[in-house]
Amino acid sequence: MPRSNLNNKKVLIISIVLLLAATSGLILYYNNKINEQSMNFNVKLTELNKQISADLSQLSGDISSLKNNLTGKIDILDANLKNFKSKNEQEISTLTALIDEIEEQSEIQLTELKDELKSIRVKSKDFTAIIEDVLQSVVSIGTDKGLGSGAVIDDRGFIVTNYHVVNGANIIRIFTYGNEVYDAALVGYDDVVDVAVLKVDVSLEKLRFGDSDSVELGERVIALGSPAGLSFTVTEGIISAVHRKGPNDLEIYLQTDVPINPGNSGGPLVNANSRIVGINNFKIGGYEGLGFAIESNVVKQIADDIIEQYLQQTAE
Numbered sequence: 001m002p003r004s005n006l007n008n009k010k011v012l013i014i015s016i017v018l019l020l021a022a023t024s025g026l027i028l029y030y031n032n033k034i035n036e037q038s039m040n041f042n043v044k045l046t047e048l049n050k051q052i053s054a055d056l057s058q059l060s061g062d063i064s065s066l067k068n069n070l071t072g073k074i075d076i077l078d079a080n081l082k083n084f085k086s087k088n089e090q091e092i093s094t095l096t097a098l099i100d101e102i103e104e105q106s107e108i109q110l111t112e113l114k115d116e117l118k119s120i121r122v123k124s125k126d127f128t129a130i131i132e133d134v135l136q137s138v139v140s141i142g143t144d145k146g147l148g149s150g151a152v153i154d155d156r157g158f159i160v161t162n163y164h165v166v167n168g169a170n171i172i173r174i175f176t177y178g179n180e181v182y183d184a185a186l187v188g189y190d191d192v193v194d195v196a197v198l199k200v201d202v203s204l205e206k207l208r209f210g211d212s213d214s215v216e217l218g219e220r221v222i223a224l225g226s227p228a229g230l231s232f233t234v235t236e237g238i239i240s241a242v243h244r245k246g247p248n249d250l251e252i253y254l255q256t257d258v259p260i261n262p263g264n265s266g267g268p269l270v271n272a273n274s275r276i277v278g279i280n281n282f283k284i285g286g287y288e289g290l291g292f293a294i295e296s297n298v299v300k301q302i303a304d305d306i307i308e309q310y311l312q313q314t315a316e
Contacts, residue, residue: 127222130274131234135177137207138267140226141184141198143169149225149267150174151276152204153303159204160303161266162281163189163196174200177232188306192248194281195299196266197306207268210275212295215239215254223258223280223291225267235259237291246281246292253292254278260291269293 137152141161148165152158159174166172172184182200189196219239227233237258244253256269260283269278278293 127220127234127236127272130270130272131222134207134222134224134268134270134274135232135234136205138177138224138232139204140175140231140263141165141266142173142175144171145169147226147229147263148265149263149280150198151224151266151268151279152206153209153276153300154307155203155206157200157202157204158187158303158307159184159198159200160279160299161196161198162279163191163194165266166196166198167191172198174198175231176204187310190302190306193250193252193294193298193302194248195279195294195302197303197310199310207270207274207276209296209300210271210273210277212242212254212277212297215242215271215277215295217241219271221256221258221269221271221277223256223260223264223267223269223293225264225280227259227261227263229263233264237289240289243295244292252295252298253281254295256291256293257289258291259283259288260293 139150139152139159141148141150141159143166145168146165148161150159150161150165153160166186166189169186172186174182174184176182182202184198184200187197187199217239221237221239223235223237225233227235235258237256239254240257241255243251244255245251246253254269254277256278258269258280260280264280265282267280268276269280271277275296276299277296279296279299280291280293282292284290284292
């Protein structure tokens with residue numbers, strides 16, 4: 001082989017070796033650079049993650065604090081609204097009750113004024129001024145056993161009468177002053193005092209009770225009822241005595257000179273103020289002007305108890 005060719009090959013080999021060495025150096029250098037930059041990037045990435053985590057933690061804390069703050073303010077606002085609503089409802093309720101009381105008092109005073117005016121007319125003349133109104137609350141009672149009378153004492157259809165008027169009756173009907181007829185039911189009674197309460201399923205105008213303890217001797221009264229089947233008869237008289245003893249040995253009777261005849265029993269004894277002061281009950285046979293009525297305070301107590309018990313039973 002010629003020498004020149006050999007030299008050329010050596011030069012080529014050396015060149016290749018140098019080129020490989022240079023290439024390896026460059027690769028090593030750039031690898032180092034890449035590793036260094038990668039480490040820097042990881043460090044920065046770690047720091048960034050830490051910062052983000054810290055920021056998120058701070059943000060979460062701020063949000064939680066803001067939420068708690070808002071919740072507290074909302075609770076305060078809600079409590080204030082509830083307090084305002086409660087006070088407002090109390091004020092409205094108080095105002096409504098006051099208005100109702102004023103209306104009730106006004107109605108009572110107006111009714112009392114009307115009654116007083118009627119009473120003045122009665123005292124100056126006769127009972128004509130009140131008879132028409134009173135009769136609206138008086139009923140005739142017919143049964144398969146006999147006849148009697150009664151007084152409406154509650155606008156829900158409760159009527160008071162004597163127990164002996166309806167005792168043993170299978171059919172009870174009431175007849176009003178307006179010529180209306182209704183079937184009635186016996187809801188309760190006191191057989192000792194001889195008081196019974198009936199009920200009809202219709203609203204009727206009522207008579208109010210007076211205070212029988214305030215009744216005076218010589219006071220003028222009227223008895224209303226249906227003596228001998230003569231419907232809605234009115235008889236005037238006076239109070240002859242109070243707290244008389246009756247056949248039951250109870251001192252609960254008003255004595256009057258108003259004639260009490262069959263059919264009058266259970267009807268009201270009314271004073272000049274259109275108040276029931278007694279329920280006509282019996283007379284002494286063979287004598288005129290010896291009628292007896294159960295005092296209104298006794299009748300009212302018995303009737304109220306019967307009605308209350310009846311309403312409780314029907315509500316169950």
